[in-house]
Amino acid sequence: MIAISWGTLICRNLTISEQLIKAAKALGAEVQGMRFAEPVAYVYNPLTYAWPAHELYLRDFANSRKRVIFLGMNPGPFGMVQTSVPFGEIQAVRDWMKIQAPIGKPHREHPRRPVTGFACARSEVSGRRLWGLFAERFPRALDFFAEHLVVNYCPLAFIEESGANRTPDKLPAAEKRKLFAACDEHLREVVRVLQPEWLLAIGGFAEICAGRVVSPNGPKIATVLHPSPASPAANRNWSGLAAAKLVEIGVWPK
Secondary structure (H helix, E strand, O other), X not given: OOOOOHHHHOOOOOOHHHHHHHHHHHHHHHHHOOOOXXXXXXXXXXXXXXXXXXXXXXXXXXXXXXXXXXXEOOOOOOOHXXXXXXXXXXXXXXXHOOOOOOOOOOOOOOOOOOOOHHHOOOOOHHHHHHHHHHHHHOOOHHHHHOOEEEEEOOOOEEEEOOOOEEOXXXXXXXXXXXXXXXXXXXXXXXXXHHOOOEEEEXXXXXXXHHHHXXXXXXXXXXXXXXXXOOOOHHHOOHHHHHHHHHHHOOOOOO
């Protein structure tokens, strides 16, 4: 497969949101053709089967430069897999962001991990915590997105035969090289277009990716604890800890 040439892909006369839409669509197309060995049994790419919702997210909320980019890892089974929005907990996307769009189906679907879109009855805990913090501080979504945007490093969700989620950092080295090369280029393009002051990694994996991609004269990098319930620390007042960290480093005012 021919690697993406981002410099030729992105037209400089496009709006900011149009540049990001074009970049995200190209990333989704490039990773769609990648193959992954066992124990990965199913691969979901919401940038293809749920593209309309992701395009709406970028068109509505990524239409200006951002002071702060929050960087996550990859889609969760009850978040972005269902809504195509990073950390896309259903209620936050539907009620706070006011995004509604048709959601299709992945080419192959695990019977225990169906994609039902906005009809999904499960809540993504990480997304509920993350977007809940933002909604508490910014009751209007537009006020949050005036200076902030949330993106994921990798657009793919990996599911084992058992239904267990497999994170990108657990992939074999050869698979990571090809996948991460595409994801790195996309993140560079996001940073180039949005020109943020801060690139805030959500968790250790995102911190490694940010450090690998960002140049020395690029945005400042900091890390906040991932809100996953698998983290004991995150289960002890994650919202309070995250907000305090953002105030401490100067991202948010006291």
